[in-house]
Amino acid sequence: MDRKYAQVIIDNKSSNTDRTYTYIIEPHMADDIQVGMRVLVPFGKGNRITKGLVVDIIDFPESDYQLKSIIDVIDGKPLVSKDMIELSFWMAKQYMCSYLDALKTVLPPGDFKDVKTYIIRIRINKPFLDCNITSTEKEILNIIDAHNGKVELERIKNILNTKNINKSLKKLENMGYITSQFEIKTTVEKKYEKYVSLKDRTLTKERLIDVVGKRSYKQLEIAEFLLSIDEIPLKELMDKTNSSLSTVKALEKNNIINIYDREVYRNPIKRDIKSYQKHNLTDEQRRCLNSILENMRNNSDVNDFLIHGVTGSGKTEIYLQLVENMIEKGKDTIVLVPEISLTPQTIDRFIGRFGNRVAVLHSRLSHGEKFDEWRKIEEGKVKIVIGARSAIFAPFKNLGLIIIDEEHESTYKSNMNPKYNAIEVAKRRCEQSGAYLVRGSATPSVESYYQCKENNIMLLSLEKRINNKKLPHIKIVDMREELNSGNNTIFSRELYNSIKENLENKRQTILFLNRRGYSTFVSCRKCGYVIKCNDCSISMTYHLGENKLKCHYCGLTITPPKICPVCKSKYIKYFGVGTEKVEEFTKKLFPNAVVKRMDMDTTSRKGSYDLIIEKMKNNKIDILIGTQMIAKGLDFKNVTLVGVIAADTTLNLPDFRASERTYQLITQVAGRAGRGEFEGKVIVQTYNPEHYSIQCAKNYDYSGFYNKEIMLRKEFLYPPFTNLISIVIYGEDNRLVAIKSREVYNVLIEEIQNMELYDILKDIIGPYPAPLEKIKNNYRYQILIKCTDEHIDKLKDIIKWVCILNKKKIDLDDVKFSIDVNPNSIL
Ligand code: ADP
Ligand code: ZN
Ligand code: ZN
DSSP states (O other), X not given: OOOEEEEEEEOOOOGGGOSEEXXXXXXXXXXXXXXXXXXXXXXXXXXXXXXXXXXXXXXXOSOOTTOEEOOEEOOSSOSSOHHHHHHXXXXXHHXXXXXXXXXXXXXXXXXXXXXXXXXXXXXXXSOOOOXXXXXXXXXXXXHHHHTTTEEEHHHHHHHHTOSOOHHHHHHHHHTTSXXXXXXXXXXXXXXXXXXXXXXXXXOOHHHHHXXXXXXXXXXXXXXXXXXXXXOEEHHHHHHHHTOOHHHHHHHHHTTSEEXXXXXXXXXXXXXXXXXXXXXOOXXXXXXXXXHHHHHHHTTOSOOEEEEEEXXXXXXXXXXXXXXXXXXXXXXXXXXXXXXXXXOHHHHHHHHHHHGGGEEEEOTTSOHHHHHHHHHHHHXXXXXXXXXXXXXXXXXXXXXXXXXXXXXXXXXXBOSSSSOOBHHHHHHHHHHHHTOEEEEEESSOOHHHHHHHHHSSOEEEEEOSOGGGOOOOEEEEEEXXXXXXXXXXXXXXXXXXHHHHHHHHTTOEEEEEOSOOSXXXXXEETTTOOBOBOSSSSSBOEEETTTTEEEOTTTOOEEOOOSSOTTTOOSOEEEESOOHXXXXXXXXXXXXXXXXXXXXXXXXXXXXXXXXXXXXXXXXXXXXXXXXXXGTSSOOOTTEEEEXXXXXXXXXXXXXXXXXXXXXXXXXXXXXXXXXXXXXXXXXXEESOTTOHHHHHHHTTOHHHHHHHHHHHHHHTTOTTSSEEEEEEEEESOHHHHHHHHHHHHHXXXXXXXXXXXXXXXXXXXXXXXXEEEEETXXXXXXXXXXXXXXXXXXXXXXXXXXXXXXXXOOOOTTOEEEEEESOSOOO
């Protein structure tokens, strides 16, 4: 038998070892080793025994100079499929990251070296009559039975004192005697929360008055509230009854209630989810669904669809019915949503319709929970995965469909290594598995829409809201005129009057501002000094609640100075408006309204987000103020007014996507209004009323916006007409970073010239101090390169050669690189 060789990736952080190593597969092991299995290999000079992952098996090594042999196979089945390994290698190239970083996205959550394989006995009662069972196989079954039907693979090997049992295991598995399972050791700490319940569950309302006393109104109210429930988390009780801790404690002291710790199970889905009935599709929905299904049926070469449907046009129902179709075909579906915690309603609908066939992946799961969800998918126990960006790596083996909701959202691009774009990864997975891609948005990204016109992507439109509900009327208010007529408050007269009217009609209002905190910057009126974060070149935001200045980049928190650190004057002034100030001002203007704020500061505690949503749904809130958290996906029937406090915050960002983001945000947030019985109204306050993104948003004129924007992108050469690669060089010594980035730049230019890629030369900008000059105490210089598809691979090779492998031997000890291919923004 010919010798085979394995290509192995070693888990080692050093960039020097970020490559595959070739090992000999000894013939006695040949049947046991498959791509995707872990192996033990001797590594490095000392031949330290190290765990690695087999990523390929080849017949001829590049050179057989001093090749070593694999010592042992760890797994009985591959930990990760060939396709997924191939996908990660593609990512490493596409996004210029290390193989290891790329592989981590497709490997099980946690450290893949900690995964254990267990062999489990099934059909215990069936005696093994099969006469073609060997003595080893019989021994294996006996070992498992002696361990109560479940034993680690390692252990079997130890007992049998042999390494090669995969063949036997495979046979036993095929005969239906055993199955194998991956598990990971975790140290999941138990979590506790304070709960409250009435001591005496037999109390009646009348008796309560006797026990508590008539005059303790608040205590009585709480006790009465508790009558109707078994138990409730303390925090929730205080919130629901609007009571203080001391009142609740008083009840405990009076022996009326118990307060106790209770273990909280970290079940990914906490809420009770109602079943979500199938809707009869509208004509428009049916046409859209049928186009997709027909393409699938006819095996046409279109496998990529973009649903451009106005807010409230019922895109989710189409997704759901597509999934149903996949289930009928026995295929699996991945559903991506922008941020799992911000899209509870979409998730509820999927679970409400498909129940436990759905796995939910999100960042707040513990390691153990993540691993359990991963295993459910790997073992085929679920058919649908719904999750944020990284759910695109769900290890389905029979993938039929990928749905990407709100496809324009920037969260689909990762800004950590690997800096992948989930939409591109989705396309790649579809190519691999023959699956279909369906994206949806009311405001498709300019890039996607452009691709529809250029490539083989089918564009499907939904122009009407369900039940022909009207899209809300959008009114633009010029804040310069407000100022001229003497109104220098946050609210224009129009917005103020509309809120007032809305309150009188008992309808709900949403106020949107894309900045949290109270004042967005603090400065000295005498010398003009603006207080910036010590570690970042960014002005600090004042938070009134805590009376602190905070850096929204690194989280640094300081006490606001009373005198100017530069000129020692006392004239420190607070400027700019954040959501906290809007909240305060709104409460002052409308003292009788229930006003709540929803942003990162008010929803950091687990469950607080759900609570606000719940109250909003039940009409317990009159005015909801928030950041982009409230702009997306929410479906409240009683919201009839939406106010955009300042449309200019996104518009004025020095980024080529600023107009697009502004158009998207206005359209999305406007879409929260008028979803129920009553018509909606939107008021957009701005200092740039003539700007095309605001004008087009006002008229729901997507094509108008797109045509203008695509023209500008073409003229100034931005995506989709070019690729952008951002190279940020950073380090703690400003001078050194400047010098090194110049050196790197020169070498890059030299190499680009050597490769005769003269086109690119004119499109290299920099090195210059990055727009965010300093972050977390690191000074940053940026080189920005524009490059067409034609040359991009060559350019990446050059950058990798110079910046990552450092083949030019520049002294780069004191600087680091952050390389981003087609970044979200160039800030
Ligand atoms: P989109 O995601 O396009 O903004 P949704 O999927 O949230 O819209 O749909 C808006 C509302 O219409 C939801 O409350 C949904 O339950 C309802 N809906 C969707 N399709 C239908 C239908 N065919 N008939 C009746 N109601 C529907
Ligand atoms: Zn000063
Ligand atoms: Zn900072």
